[in-house]
Amino acid sequence: MTELAPYAVGPHNTRGRVRREAPPVGRSEFQRDRDRIIHSTAFRRLEYKTQVFVNHEGDLFRTRLTHSLEVAQIARSVARNLQLNEDLTEAISLAHDLGHTPFGHAGQDALHRCMSLRGGFEHNLQSLRVVDLLEQRYAAFDGLNLCFETREGILKHCSLKNARRLGAVGARFLKRRRPSLEAQLANHADEIAYNNHDVDDGLRSGLLGIEQLAQVDIFARHMKQVLREYPKLDGRRLVHETVRRMISTLVVDLTRQTAKNIKMHAPCSVEDVRAAPPLVAHSAPILRQQKVLKQFLRHNLYQHHQVARMTNKARRIVSDLFNAFNAEPRLLPPQYYAQAQTDLTRTIADYIAGMTDRYAIREYRRLFAVEEI
Numbered sequence: 001m002t003e004l005a006p007y008a009v010g011p012h013n014t015r016g017r018v019r020r021e022a023p024p025v026g027r028s029e030f031q032r033d034r035d036r037i038i039h040s041t042a043f044r045r046l047e048y049k050t051q052v053f054v055n056h057e058g059d060l061f062r063t064r065l066t067h068s069l070e071v072a073q074i075a076r077s078v079a080r081n082l083q084l085n086e087d088l089t090e091a092i093s094l095a096h097d098l099g100h101t102p103f104g105h106a107g108q109d110a111l112h113r114c115m116s117l118r119g120g121f122e123h124n125l126q127s128l129r130v131v132d133l134l135e136q137r138y139a140a141f142d143g144l145n146l147c148f149e150t151r152e153g154i155l156k157h158c159s160l161k162n163a164r165r166l167g168a169v170g171a172r173f174l175k176r177r178r179p180s181l182e183a184q185l186a187n188h189a190d191e192i193a194y195n196n197h198d199v200d201d202g203l204r205s206g207l208l209g210i211e212q213l214a215q216v217d218i219f220a221r222h223m224k225q226v227l228r229e230y231p232k233l234d235g236r237r238l239v240h241e242t243v244r245r246m247i248s249t250l251v252v253d254l255t256r257q258t259a260k261n262i263k264m265h266a267p268c269s270v271e272d273v274r275a276a277p278p279l280v281a282h283s284a285p286i287l288r289q290q291k292v293l294k295q296f297l298r299h300n301l302y303q304h305h306q307v308a309r310m311t312n313k314a315r316r317i318v319s320d321l322f323n324a325f326n327a328e329p330r331l332l333p334p335q336y337y338a339q340a341q342t343d344l345t346r347t348i349a350d351y352i353a354g355m356t357d358r359y360a361i362r363e364y365r366r367l368f369a370v371e372e373i
C-alpha cells in the first residue's frame with residue numbers, strides 16, 4: 001500500500017468500533033471490515049438481487065454483487081492515485097448496497113410506502129442496520145462491529161429524523177458535515193459504475209438501441225473515437241470498447257478534479273475534510289455530460305414499458321407480502337415471528353428487505369398460489 005495522505009483515514013485516526021476488540025493480526029482494521037463484509041450472509045445475497053433487470057431475466061446482466069465489485073474496483077483505483085485508504089473505500093463500496101430490497105428501486109419504493117407510519121424505509125439506513133444488528137455471526141456482538149468510518153460511509157443519505165436517533169454516525173447530517181474522502185469516493189464510484197453498466201445492460205437486453213445512445217454526447221464521443229481507430233468494429237465489441245473508454249474518462253476526470261479540489265482546500269486531516277465542502281467531484285463539463293446520460297437512462301431504460309411492467313409486478317409482490325404478514329404474523333418464519341413480538345412492522349421490513357428476487361417470488365407463490373397448497 002502506498003503511503004497515506006494526511007487527509008486520508010488511517011489506522012491511527014479511526015474512531016474505532018462500538019465494541020472494543022483486540023487489534024487484527026496481519027491485516028489493517030479496514031481490511032478486517034472488508035473481510036467481515038465479504039463473509040456476511042447479506043453480501044452473498046447480493047448475487048440474486050438486481051437493480052434494473054430481475055435476476056432470472058438473463059445470466060449476463062449485472063446483479064448487485066457484480067455491481068458492488070465494479071464500484072469497489074473503481075473506488076480503489078482512484079483511492080490509490082490520491083493516496084487515500086484503499087481498504088476503507090473498498091469496504092464501503094462492497095457494503096453500500098447490503099440493505100437493498102429485492103427488485104431494486106421498485107421493491108424499495110413499495111416497502112417505503114408500507115412502512116410510511118414508521119417513517120418509511122431507507123435502503124442506506126437498512127445497510128447500516130444489516131452491519132450493525134441483523135448479521136448474527138459473532139459470539140460477542142450482533143452485527144459486524146465495523147469501524148466508525150466504514151459505517152459512516154455506508155450511511156450515504158439519511159433523513160434528519162433518523163439521523164437524530166443514530167448517535168455519532170448520524171451527527172454529520174445534523175451538523176452538515178461531510179464524510180471522509182473514502183466515503184465520498186465510494187459514492188461517486190457507485191454512480192460511474194451504474195451509469196455505465198446500465199448502458200451496457202440496456203443495449204444487451206435490446207431495450208436500448210445504439211442509434212439512440214448515439215444522441216448522448218458522452219457515448220457518441222467515445223464511440224466515434226473507437227470507430228476512427230477501428231472502422232469495422234461493430235456489435236458487442238463496439239459497445240464494450242466504447243463503455244470501457246467512458247469509464248476510463250470518468251475515472252481520470254474524477255481523480256484530476258478531486259486532486260485539484262484537495263490542492264485548493266488543502267485539508268491537513270480528516271477533520272478538515274469533514275468541515276470542507278465535498279471535495280471528491282467531477283469537472284463541470286463531465287458533470288453536465290453525466291447528467292445528460294442519467295436523464296437519458298431514466299427516460300429510455302428505467303421508464304421503458306417492459307421495465308415498467310416488471311417493476312409494477314415487483315411492487316405488488318413486496319406490498320402483498322408485507323400486508324399478508326402484517327395481517328397474520330403467524331405466516332412469518334418462526335425466528336421472525338419471535339422477533340415480531342417486539343416490533344411487528346420493523347421485523348417484516350427486515351425479512352422482506354433480506355429477500356433475494358427469486359426468494360421473494362417463491363415466497364409470494366407459497367403464500368398466494370392456490371396450486372402450491
Ligand code: MG
Nearest residue numbers: 067096097190
Ligand atoms: Mg449501488
